Amino acid sequence: MDTTHVSNDKDTQILSHAIRLAIPNKGRIAEPIRDLIEKSGLGIVENSDRSLIVKTRDPHVEILYARPIDIPEYVATGVADLGITGHDMVVERGSEIIELLNLGFGRATVVLAVPEKSTYKTVTDLEGKRVSTEFPAITRKYFKKNGVKPIIVPVGGACEATPHLGISDAIVDLSSSGTTLRQNRLEVIDKVLETSTFLIGNKQSCLSKKEKIDEVHLALESVINARGKCYLMMNVERSGLDQIKDIIPGLSGPTVMEVASRPDMVAVHVVVDAEKVYQLINKVKQAGARDILVMSIERLIH
Numbered sequence: 001m002d003t004t005h006v007s008n009d010k011d012t013q014i015l016s017h018a019i020r021l022a023i024p025n026k027g028r029i030a031e032p033i034r035d036l037i038e039k040s041g042l043g044i045v046e047n048s049d050r051s052l053i054v055k056t057r058d059p060h061v062e063i064l065y066a067r068p069i070d071i072p073e074y075v076a077t078g079v080a081d082l083g084i085t086g087h088d089m090v091v092e093r094g095s096e097i098i099e100l101l102n103l104g105f106g107r108a109t110v111v112l113a114v115p116e117k118s119t120y121k122t123v124t125d126l127e128g129k130r131v132s133t134e135f136p137a138i139t140r141k142y143f144k145k146n147g148v149k150p151i152i153v154p155v156g157g158a159c160e161a162t163p164h165l166g167i168s169d170a171i172v173d174l175s176s177s178g179t180t181l182r183q184n185r186l187e188v189i190d191k192v193l194e195t196s197t198f199l200i201g202n203k204q205s206c207l208s209k210k211e212k213i214d215e216v217h218l219a220l221e222s223v224i225n226a227r228g229k230c231y232l233m234m235n236v237e238r239s240g241l242d243q244i245k246d247i248i249p250g251l252s253g254p255t256v257m258e259v260a261s262r263p264d265m266v267a268v269h270v271v272v273d274a275e276k277v278y279q280l281i282n283k284v285k286q287a288g289a290r291d292i293l294v295m296s297i298e299r300l301i302h
């Protein structure tokens with residue numbers, strides 16, 4: 001990225017390590033990404049002119065809004081130092097980037113599907129048949145690996161409608177809940193690729209701007225680490241502490257502290273999986289814990 005564009009700004013004189021992060025301007029993963037950036041503390045400082053490049057609270061990090069499919073190439077060519085987009089987009093573009101962190105959302109599977117009443121049951125049945133897809137590169141590679149030569153029909157969206165329109169015999173498209181396939185009376189006959197959203201980095205920038213990139217990486221990762229975790233606090237009689245310790249599987253064991261003016265009591269603090277909290281609080285209460293507090297965690301740095 002060319003950093004000269006901000007060289008007049010006094011606050012940002014040492015800009016050799018300034019970075020640009022490309023994120024989707026729209027689509028399914030756009031909102032979760034904006035939410036993640038907000039929670040990470042980086043925060044997007046929107047301006048009213050809806051420009052494609054906006055600032056963050058860190059003067060050394062700016063955001064570039066782009067289409068999810070374009071982000072891998074922007075990162076590979078250094079237009080952006082970092083990007084957030086789907087693994088499927090990276091594979092489709094075949095871009096030379098580093099996948100730095102799996103953000104865990106935008107999970108879906110690229111599948112090969114045919115109409116429920118179709119006589120095609122396996123990939124080999126599709127020799128010479130028409131396969132429509134928004135992922136021509138992934139589809140070509142998949143069929144090549146299977147030694148099958150279909151006619152690939154690239155489409156820009158609503159791929160599931162194409163078999164019924166008589167445009168294709170099969171599709172290669174994304175499925176997550178499976179609703180769209182069901183609505184279009186299509187069934188999966190093979191899985192092509194698993195995908196989720198990733199933080200990706202330009203190879204050169206990952207070396208030359210390592211410090212700043214590590215900072216952004218850590219900030220985003222800390223939000224991901226905290227997802228599905230809760231902070232549990234309780235007071236316990238010192239004599240019952242061992243029993244409580246047996247019940248709670250802490251992150252690295254519970255933290256045990258003195259309770260002022262109550263030498264017979266200790267305070268136990270622990271990070272636990274949110275889905276286990278319901279059962280845990282009943283168990284620790286039965287084991288004598290009281291003043292139990294359950295709190296959400298915003299960020300967690302290991």
Ligand SMILES: Nc1ncnc2c1ncn2[C@@H]1O[C@H](COP(=O)(O)OP(=O)(O)OP(=O)(O)O)[C@@H](O)[C@H]1O
Pocket residue numbers: 026027028029067068069085086087088089106107108174175176177195
């Ligand atoms: N149903 C889904 N479940 C989970 N992730 C999905 C789903 N559909 C798309 N994605 C992921 O979202 C990312 C961006 O795709 P999306 O379809 O949102 O972009 P787009 O096609 O540019 O936007 P739009 O569909 O609004 O035109 C991709 O990496 C894709 O894997």
Ligand SMILES: O=P(O)(O)OC[C@H]1O[C@H](OP(=O)(O)OP(=O)(O)O)[C@H](O)[C@@H]1O
Pocket residue numbers: 028156157158159160173174175176177178179180181
């Ligand atoms: O299994 P499901 O939960 O039904 O999700 C799958 C659908 O989600 C995506 O569509 P999107 O909304 O992005 O529209 P598009 O096909 O026009 O890109 C994808 O292309 C599928 O059509």
Ligand SMILES: [Mg+2]
Pocket residue numbers: 027
């Ligand atoms: Mg889409």
